[in-house]
Amino acid sequence: MTKIVKSNDLNDAAKCLQNGGTVVFPTETVYGLGADALNEEAIEKIYKAKGRPSDNPLIIHIADINDIYKITKNISDDAKKIMEKFWPGPITMIFEKADIVPNKVTAGLNTVAVRFPSNETAQKLIKLSTRYVAAPSANISGSPSPTSLKYVCDDMVGRVDFIIDGGNCDVGIESTILDVSGDEFKILRPGAVTYEDILSVTDKIKDDYKDVKDVKTPKCPGMKYTHYSPNADVFVVMGEKEKCQRFILDKISNKTQKIGVLAYKDSKYDGADYVIYAGCDMKSYAACLYDSLREFDDNGIDVIYAQFENSNGIGVAVKNRIFKSAGYKIIEV
DSSP states (O other): OOOOOEETTOOOOOOOHHOOEHHHHHHHSSOOEEEEETOOOHHHHHHHHHHTTTTSSSSSEOSSSSGGHHHEEOOOOHHHHHHHHHOSEEEEEEEEEETTTHHHHHTOSSEEEOOOOOOOOHHHHHHTTTTTOOOOBBBTSSOOOSSSSSHHHHHHHTTEEEEEEEOOOOEEEEEEEEESSSSEEEEEEOOOOOOHHHTTTTTTTTTOOOOOSSSSSSTTTSSSSSOOOOSSSSEEEOHHHHHHHHHHHHHTTTTTTTTEEEEEEETTTTSSSSSEEEOHHHHHHHHHHHHHHHHHHHHTTEEEEEEEOSSHHHHHHHHHHHHHHHHTTTEOO
């Protein structure tokens, strides 16, 4: 039986982690499904609860920057600069792993992904548990990550021991993942900490994120498998506002299925069965994306047309997520 608790009542959830149980907790990005990172039986519970493939590595969450030296090795000076600048915050870094980290966490790789979340509830839970907490997003594998209590409960009630109600997540998409284990740093998953942000700290990073399909051995979450997908069929309509409007309105006027539209920059879509407005900038788009995809499903939508416009910064991360949610069904207008 899953117990739901408030963010000011964490003692039992922390004890659950100590005893090898599973706890869903809020972060600034999305909700995470946590367990003791050094307990292989507890880690197995994460994979079972999510239905997650065992070759998909997990992220270890810490609440004390000094813990990084206990679970990793060979940290470069430039990696330390990034930690000092962006931790706690929405960036995960990949290091060579220390021997104490189980292979089950890293999917057999000799590297480990680590994050220091800025969310106060997450920090307090980790500190109270006195554990390093391995945690992927708290959703059924492949579905949109949850950023609110409602959708956490939809996926995880009956699958985990505790769920902590931390309200809505601020960022709305998962953390940036930066590989700092080699001489040249590389973004493996874009997020709120952008290429430009990282470049301002170190010249060890040469390029922004590049989308890679058909990854054989994923080095971090989100690289290999279908992700972020609702039940509805998603199409991304890319281009200038007016051209996107014309294309989508034409689809609405000839519809034979229930059509939902994720609208951008105040575009109007009269006649659609359900419209959600994603705001006028990519930060707003990111914050509402995952809950919007789930809301369309709640309202029985068959096809979603997501209006999108290329943008730098966090827009690179939004593009990554929405392209994956659509299975790369992209319509350029």
